[in-house]
Amino acid sequence: MTDCDASVKAVEQVGPGIFRIVLLAPGTARESLPGQFLMIEASPGPFPLLRRPFTVSSADRAGGTLELLFRVTGGGTGALSRLSRGDSVRVLGPLGRGWPVSDGRWLLVGGGMGAAGFPFLASRLGPHDILLGAGNAASLAWTPPGALLATEDGSAGTKGLVTCLLDRIDPFSYERIAVCGPVAMMRAVVAALPPGVRASTLVSLESRMACGWGVCGGCAVPASGGGFLRCCADGPVFEASELDWDRIEEAAP
Amino acid sequence: MKPELLPVIGPARFRSPILLASGTCGYGLEILEAGALEGAGGLVTKATTLEPREGNRPPRIAETEYGLLNSIGLANPGVEAVIEKVLPRLEGFPCPVIVNVAGDTAGEFAEVVSRLESSGVHCGYELNVSCPNVENGGMAFGVLPRLVEEITRLARSRTARLLSVKLTPNGGDILEAAAAAEAGGADAVTVCNTFLGMKIDWRTGTAALSRGTGGYSSPALLPLVVARVWQVSRRVGIPVIASGGAWTAEAVLELMSAGARAVQVGTRVLRDPFAPARIHAKLLELVSE
Numbered sequence: 001m002t003d004c005d006a007s008v009k010a011v012e013q014v015g016p017g018i019f020r021i022v023l024l025a026p027g028t029a030r031e032s033l034p035g036q037f038l039m040i041e042a043s044p045g046p047f048p049l050l051r052r053p054f055t056v057s058s059a060d061r062a063g064g065t066l067e068l069l070f071r072v073t074g075g076g077t078g079a080l081s082r083l084s085r086g087d088s089v090r091v092l093g094p095l096g097r098g099w100p101v102s103d104g105r106w107l108l109v110g111g112g113m114g115a116a117g118f119p120f121l122a123s124r125l126g127p128h129d130i131l132l133g134a135g136n137a138a139s140l141a142w143t144p145p146g147a148l149l150a151t152e153d154g155s156a157g158t159k160g161l162v163t164c165l166l167d168r169i170d171p172f173s174y175e176r177i178a179v180c181g182p183v184a185m186m187r188a189v190v191a192a193l194p195p196g197v198r199a200s201t202l203v204s205l206e207s208r209m210a211c212g213w214g215v216c217g218g219c220a221v222p223a224s225g226g227g228f229l230r231c232c233a234d235g236p237v238f239e240a241s242e243l244d245w246d247r248i249e250e251a252a253p
Numbered sequence: 254m255k256p257e258l259l260p261v262i263g264p265a266r267f268r269s270p271i272l273l274a275s276g277t278c279g280y281g282l283e284i285l286e287a288g289a290l291e292g293a294g295g296l297v298t299k300a301t302t303l304e305p306r307e308g309n310r311p312p313r314i315a316e317t318e319y320g321l322l323n324s325i326g327l328a329n330p331g332v333e334a335v336i337e338k339v340l341p342r343l344e345g346f347p348c349p350v351i352v353n354v355a356g357d358t359a360g361e362f363a364e365v366v367s368r369l370e371s372s373g374v375h376c377g378y379e380l381n382v383s384c385p386n387v388e389n390g391g392m393a394f395g396v397l398p399r400l401v402e403e404i405t406r407l408a409r410s411r412t413a414r415l416l417s418v419k420l421t422p423n424g425g426d427i428l429e430a431a432a433a434a435e436a437g438g439a440d441a442v443t444v445c446n447t448f449l450g451m452k453i454d455w456r457t458g459t460a461a462l463s464r465g466t467g468g469y470s471s472p473a474l475l476p477l478v479v480a481r482v483w484q485v486s487r488r489v490g491i492p493v494i495a496s497g498g499a500w501t502a503e504a505v506l507e508l509m510s511a512g513a514r515a516v517q518v519g520t521r522v523l524r525d526p527f528a529p530a531r532i533h534a535k536l537l538e539l540v541s542e
Contacts, residue, residue, distance in 0.1 A: 001287045003527050041524065046472050046500055049321050050524055075318075092526070210314050210321060211523040213287070215279035217299075217325040218314035227307045228328070233283075251311040251463065 001213055002027055006091040008083045009065060015138050017072045018113070019081045020057075025091050026064030032056045034121035035098025035204055035237045038066070039212040041090040042079035051092060052076035053209050053232070055117035057142075066091075069116040069141050095212050096236050099202065101125060104175025109189050111162055111181020115142050117204065121178065129169055133162025133185070161185070163192050171197045179240070180204040183249055190240045201240040205248075207231035222247030256509045256540060260294070262492045263440025265376040265415040267515060268348050269294035269533050271505060274496050274519030275353035275379060275419070276300070276325065280339045281346060289526040290347045292533030294515060298335075300355040300381045303365050305331035315452050315461035320471025321520055322450050324462045327355050327381075332365045340374040349376040351415065354408075359400065363407040370412055377415025380408055380439075382430075383423075383446035395446075396425025398433035405437025417494055419443035422481060431485045431493075441492045443517070444481050448474060448497075470520040472500035479511045486512025502535035 006025035014020045028038065039051035058067040072081050083089065099121050106128040108118050115132055119142055122128060130147035134140045137156035140149065148165045149157025158164055162185065171177065171193050177200060179189045186203045193201060207219035214233030222244040223229045229242065260267050275297040278284050290296075308328025315322045330339070335352075343350055352375045356362040366378055382404055383395035394400045405418055418434035420427050422445040431442045447468025452461035460466075475498030486493045495513035499505050505516045521528045 001526070003525065047319060048316065049319075049471065049520065050316050090525075208312055208314050208316075210316075210323070210520075211277075211526075213526060214283045216277060216314070216323070216523055217308055217328045218323060220308060220311050220313055220325075220328070222311070228311075247310075 001092065001095060002031075003090060003092045004028060005088050006066070008085055008087045008089065010085060011081065011083050013081075014069070015141060018139070018141050019070055019072065021068050021070075021080060021083065023066045023068070023089065023091065024064055025066055028091055028093055029059045029064050029066045030061050032059045032066065032094040033098040034101060034124050035117060036094040036096050037212070037236060038068070038091050038093035039095060039209070040080065041092075042076055042083065048076045048079070050076075050210055051090075051212065052080070053095075053212055055204070055236075056094065056120050057116050058120045058123065069113070071113050092212065096232055097234070099178055099204075099237050100176070102175055105129075105173060107131070107169060107171070107174045107177045109162060109177065109179045109181075110142075111185035112139060113141060114181030114185070114204070115140075117180065118142060119144070131162055131165040131169070133165070133181070161188070163188050166192050175200065177201045178204070186240075187245050187249065190245070198240060202237055203240050203243070204237045205231050205235055222251065254506075254510050256506060257514070258537075258540070260492075260514045262417070262494065262514055263377065263415040264413065265295070265349055265351075267294035270509060270515045271529055271533055271536070272297060272351075272494065272515050272517045273522055273529065274517035275381065276323075277519040277522045280335070281343055281350060282339075284526055285346065287526050290529065292530035293348050295349040295351060295376070296346075297351045297353050297379050297517065299329050300327045300353045301329050301332055301335050301365060301369070302327060302355050303332055303361050305329065305334065310463040312461060312463055315467070317452055319473050320450070320469050322452055322462055322467040322469050323447070324464045324467035326464075332368050336368060336372055340372045343374050346374070350374060351377045351379050351417070353379045353381050353419070355381040359404040359407050362404050363411050366408045367411045375414070377417070377440075378408065378412065379417045379419050379443055380404060381419050381446070383419050383421030395421035395430060396423070398426070398429040401430045402433040402437040405434050405439050409438035415440050417441040417443050419496070420445050420485075422446065422477070423449040427481055428484055428488045431489045435489045435491050439491060441494050441514070442485060442489065443494045443496050444485050444513075445478065445497055448477070470497065472498055472504070472521075474498040475500070475504050475507070479507055482508055482513050483511040502532045502539055505532060505536055506539060
C-alpha cells in the first residue's frame with residue numbers, strides 16, 4: 001500500500017455518465033493485480049471527506065499508467081470526471097485481494113459497470129470467454145471482440161439479462177467463473193449455474209468504504225457462516241460460497 | 254503557547270502529541286505494515302470487549318456532505334483472541350499502544366482490563382463509556398457520573414497503567430462525567446467520542462445506516478471539541494486527551510491551546526494513513542516559527 005500523487009493523462013466520456021481516466025502512477029501500476037482497487041482523493045480539500053474506491057481497469061507496467069472506468073454517481077465521482085490532463089490526484093493502493101489468476105480457461109460474466117475491472121483481468125488470463133449485460137448498448141462500458149452481449153432493450157446482442165447467455169456456454173468447461181455486477185445480477189448468475197461449478201465461481205463485490213485498507217469495519221459483508229467479512233481487505237474478490245446472499249441483498253443500498 | 258511535544262500522561266510517555274484514535278487504526282497491524290507510524294505519538298486500538306462481537310448489520314457507514322456517520326457496533330474478536338493472537342504481533346510496536354475497552358457492565362470493563370494485564374505490550378487503557386452505537390452499551394454509562402466513577406474505580410483497582418476515560422458529548426453533563434472519572438482514579442479523560450447523528454433520504458424516509466443513528470465525525474466539529482476540552486481542562490486536574498475535529502496541525506495546536514495534553518486524529522487517518530507524519534511535520538514547523 002502506497003500513497004502517491006498521480007498525474008492525470010486523459011479523461012474522456014465513453015458512455016452516458018461513464019468516464020475513462022488514465023493516471024500516471026508507475027509504482028502503483030507495477031504493483032497492481034487484476035481485481036485490486038485504488039482509493040482516490042479527487043480533491044485536496046477536506047470534502048468530500050473520504051476517498052472513493054475504484055477497480056483498476058487496466059495497468060500498463062511498462063508505461064506506468066493505470067486506467068479506470070467509472071460511472072458518475074455522486075460528488076466524488078463527479079469531481080473525478082471533471083479533472084483534466086495535467087491535474088493531479090492522490091492514489092492509495094493497490095488494495096484488496098484480486099482474482100486468483102490461473103492458466104486454465106475462465107468465464108467472465110459482467111453486468112453494467114461490473115465489467116470495469118475485466119479488461120485488466122482478461123489481459124492476464126489464458127483462454128477465456130466473456131458474457132456482458134447492460135441496460136442498453138451505450139451502457140456497455142467494454143465490448144471486446146468475441147464477447148457475447150445481452151441488453152435489456154435489445155440495442156446490442158441478445159435482448160434480455162446476462163443470465164440468458166448462460167445457455168450458450170458450457171459451464172463445466174471452465175477452471176474459474178468470475179462474476180461482477182449488481183448484487184441481484186451476481187446472485188442470479190450464481191443461482192443459474194449448475195451446483196457442480198459453483199465451487200469455482202468467484203464474485204467481486206462493491207461496498208461503501210471509509211478506509212479501504214482494513215481498519216474501520218465500515219465495508220462489512222455478510223459471510224455464509226455468520227458474521228462478516230471486510231470487502232476491502234478480505235475481498236473484494238470472494239468465492240461465491242463464502243457469502244450470505246440473503247443478508248447481502250437485504251443490506252444493499 | 255509552547256506545546257509539550259513529548260507528552261507524559263499518567264505513567265505513559267508518548268513520542269508526539271498526536272495519537273491515533275480508536276476505531277480508525279484497527280489494532281495497528283495494517284498501519285504498521287504500511288510503515289505509516291511516523292509522527293504518531295501513540296495508538297488507541299479498536300474497542301475490545303469480553304466476548305467477541307460481530308458488529309452491526311451493514312450499511313455501517315454513510316458519508317454526509319460535511320462528515321462521516323458510522324455505526325460499526327464495536328466489532329472485535331473479544332479479549333481472549335486479542336491477548337492470544339493480536340497483542341503478541343504488536344511486540345516492539347514503534348509507539349505506545351493504548352487498548353480501548355468497552356463493556357455492558359462495570360464488572361465487564363474491569364474484567365477485560367484484568368485479563369489484558371497478562372500482556373506487557375500495551376501501556377494503558379481507554380475506557381469507552383461513550384460509544385453511540387450499541388444498544389445497552391456505553392452511552393448510558395457515560396451520561397451518569399455515578400456510573401462513570403464506579404467503572405473507573407473498578408478498572409483502576411485492576412491496573413497501574415495509564416487509564417483514560419473516553420467521555421460522550423451526547424447528553425448528560427460532560428463536566429460532571431469528567432469530574433467523576435477523576436474521582437474514580439483516572440489518569441486522564443478523552444474528550445470526546447463521536448456526536449450522535451443520522452442521515453435520512455427524505456424521498457424514501459429510509460435511514461442511511463442500518464441502525465438509524467450513528468456517530469458523526471468531521472473536521473467541522475473542531476469548535477465543539479475545542480469548547481469541551483477548554484471547559485473540561487478547567488474543571489479537572491488530570492490531563493485531557495482531545496478527540497474530534499483534528500484534521501490539521503493547526504487544529505492539533507488549537508486543541509492543545511484549549512488545554513489538551515495530546516490530540517487524537519481519527520477520520521483523517523481513514524482517508525490518509527500517512528496523515529500522522531504529515532501533521533507531525535507541519536506541527537514541528539509551526540511551533541518552531
